[in-house]
Amino acid sequence: MGRRLVGVSALVLVSALTSACAQAVDGVPKAVKPDVTKVAGLEITTGESGPKPGVPDADLRVENADGGEMDRLAVNTLADVEEYWAEKMPEHFAGKKFEPVKRLVSYDSTGAGVEICRTNTAGVANAFYCSLDDSIAWDRGDLLPMLDDAFGPMSVVTVLAHEMGHAVQYKLGAQGGVNQGTPSIIKEQQADCYAGNFFRWVAEGKSKHFRISTGPGLNQVLATMFFIRDAAGTSAEKQGAHGSAFDRVAAFQFGFAGDPKRCAQIDEQEIKERITQQKFDSQDVDTGQGKGNLKVDDRKYLQLLEESLRDAFNQSGATPPTFKQGDVACTDAKVTSPATYCPATNTVGIDLPDLVKIGTPPKRGQKGGIGDFAAFAEIASRFALSIQKATGYPLEGPAAGLRTACLTGAWAGTTTDAKAKLRLSSGDLDEAVAELLADRSLIAADVNGTVVPSGFARVEAFRDGFFDGSGLCTRKYSE
Structure with a gap:
């Protein structure tokens, strides 16, 4: 991820997202609600x-x-x-x-x-x-x-x-x-x-x-x-x-x-x-994690992530959750790694060592995590749960997991904006796919970390949010 966005493909995406995030009006057909127990039927x-x-x-x-x-x-x-x-x-x-x-x-x-x-x-x-x-x-x-x-x-x-x-x-x-x-x-x-x-x-x-x-x-x-896949860039x-x-x-x-x-x-x-594939640009510097990857434990980037999430969902009217690093105690939800959402206190807890494991890309010939976007998307998913709570949606079950994936995708879509605090860079969406397909991914998990069993459905829900915005998430994945 980075701080600026250039490129024709990105402008196309911004245009699509801008139109999709508008309020629903009479005459707009409702999205077909998927059966969360099935994969394409x-x-x-x-x-x-x-x-x-x-x-x-x-x-x-x-x-x-x-x-x-x-x-x-x-x-x-x-x-x-x-x-x-x-x-x-x-x-x-x-x-x-x-x-x-x-x-x-x-x-x-x-x-x-x-x-x-x-x-x-x-x-x-x-x-x-x-x-x-x-x-x-x-x-x-x-x-x-x-x-x-x-x-x-x-x-x-x-x-x-x-x-x-x-x-x-x-x-x-x-x-x-x-x-x-x-x-x-x-x-x-x-x-x-x-x-x-x-x-x-x-x-x-x-x-x-x-x-x-x-x-x-x-x-x-x-x-x-x-x-x-093609190599990033x-x-x-x-x-x-x-x-x-x-x-x-x-x-x-x-x-x-x-x-x-x-x-x-x-x-x-x-x-x-x-097509979302794009080349690296001059803004995509190497901070020691490979081009396009930020250090996820750097305080300034975590602050930018929090601001990015607040900006993405500010129209919801929800009170943003408080971010807290270290151990968290939840009375009404399970603690999950590398991030937890506690509904009772409206708090997102971050386990920094576990976040670093996901956010550090592997070196050639060695095992490792995935990359910065995969780690940031895990936190974004817990933030998305706070939006669902504030707007009256259940936080448990497969529908909540798909709604979470969709809303996380909607946040990712806003990072294509040239004015975004954090911006999408080449390879970031591939990191999202890799993390979405992980057995314990939070991107498509409910408040207790229960993951939607179908990776196919997880990726589809994330893509829905990325291209069509949060409005589709609440319409399509309402139940």
């Missing part, structure tokens, strides 16, 4: 995710395969994704038949290279689609094992379903809304969306080889998006840009909740209105 499940046991492997011809676990996982994924598109492409695109990819290639980036798509694969830890010969290739030696170790086998499925999304674009041609000159960010967002389409089909139990829970399983898929206009984690998760969710036509509708206009 599906029941929240907590069962096993991954390959279905006892199902024979698919039989697809793969060049250079070694028959190992990663190749079997890749082949079963691509067989199921092709089955999905064989069914859905003609259904949603005027009867157009899906033609399977002509060439599948496995390689080991740690071994001898092979020539694919005019590229030698030696040292190339990647998975990609090549339109030159209608092929999909994957690195079984480094990339796929790394994803599997970090996030489980469904992360591999995520990456390959995304690559098949590019094949779908190529096969749809004009019907898919992209061509050779289409900016890469549009193609990548569509491919993430198409991956979301496929995972909805898996969650509905229609995949032959895979199953996924809509609770922890889907959370892991979204966490994969954080891992494969990357411009969305850069050739090859895929998107920030915040933007990639959004595209995936649009696909999971919608159909393939929704994905094909992602175009330049939508990207201009929605």
